Amino acid sequence: MAQYTPQELADKLKEGLLSFPVTAFDADLKIDEAAYRTHLAWQSSFDVAGLFAAGGTGEGFSLTPEESARVVRMAVEEAGSRVPVLASAGGSTAQAIQNAKDAEAAGAEGLLLLPPYLTECDQAGLLAHVSAVCSATSIGVIVYNRANAVYSADTVAKLADRHPNFIGFKDALGDIEHLTKVYAKNGDRLFYLGGLPTAETFALPLLQLGMSTYSSAMYNFVPEFALEFYRDVRNQDRVAVNEKLNRFVLPYLDIRDRAKGYGVSIVKGGLKAIGRDAGSVRPPLQDLTEQDVADLSALIDAAGVRPRDAAMAQPA
Ligand SMILES: O=C([O-])C(=O)C[C@H](O)[C@@H](O)C(=O)[O-]
DSSP: OOSSOHHHHHHHHTTSOEEOOOOOBOTTSSBOHHHHHHHHHHHTTSOOSEEETTSTTTTGGGSOHHHHHHHHHHHHHHHTTTSOEEEEEOSSHHHHHHHHHHHHHHTOSEEEEOOOSSSOOOHHHHHHHHHHHHHTOSSEEEEEEBTTBOOOHHHHHHHHHHOTTEEEEEESSOOHHHHHHHHHHHGGGSEEEEOSSSGGGGHHHHHTTTEEEEEESGGGTOHHHHHHHHHHHHTTOHHHHHHHIIIIIHHHHHHHTTSTTHHHHHHHHHHHHTTOOOOOOOTTSOOOOHHHHHHHHHHHHHTTOOOGGGTTOOOO
16 A cells, blocks of 8 residues: 655655666566566665666566566565655556556556557547546656657646646656746646656756656666766756766667667666666567677776676676
8 A cells, every 4th residue: 555645755856866766677588587676676675766677777568468567566665665666557447547557556656658559649638548547546646748648738738737646747858838838827836856867967958957866777777877967966066977978878878879779778787787687678679789788898897887886897
């Protein structure tokens, strides 16, 4: 059962960095429960504000509904006493409602609602979709503004008026005019999180648009660096942020951009590079090549960001 009210959850999430753990797979691409639990224990041993299981970096899009529920349950068991765990919901309205119910039953504190699958959609339909999910659960719901699910400022305001458990707006489009309208209209009624690929890249400018936090995929394998980066962003320390961008984040993007889908694959590559292997990605994603992992490992060392307890580990 959830320990936070939706408002308490929003208040907690907006003041810290957000973890999106990878889902560990074994050699047959089945969920590797032991490796996943080890990863969750490590990720939740640092000072993060929330842990989103089966999100984008957690390859939620490659999990069956049953696997997704299992992953969320493991995350609650392993990390839920230290950090609020959130689940994801997606697909059809009926599927998203089932995900929400499963998540609530598993003890998740909240839900990230992913865009509906494949079809085009507009405001009235999005409003009905999100309303149905919010009405089906009592835990906090965050919408993910991305792909076919682009929520206007008015739609966001209507959802906020109708559903006390609608608490957050996550963005992966980076449309400044749109974000300005959403924030200007909805202000502190919601909290806002950045979710563009490698969210660190945009974190400082987006802070000015109300995004006090973001989903850090790289937190998976360089947690100390990711937390220091977040601290610098919140302190609006432009010099420190630029130094970290140049030292690690921007060269990292060069490796990430070598293939489509590497935004997720590179995170598992990073875990290989630091000796905390969480296995391969599932198709349609593809793993980093050996050369990519070697380059990433060299970058981790050159930038001095290898995690303290993995300093001696070598890439697999
Ligand atoms: O669901 C997810 O994993 C994401 O929101 C995407 C990433 O975490 C993105 O923000 C990133 O790559 O830092």
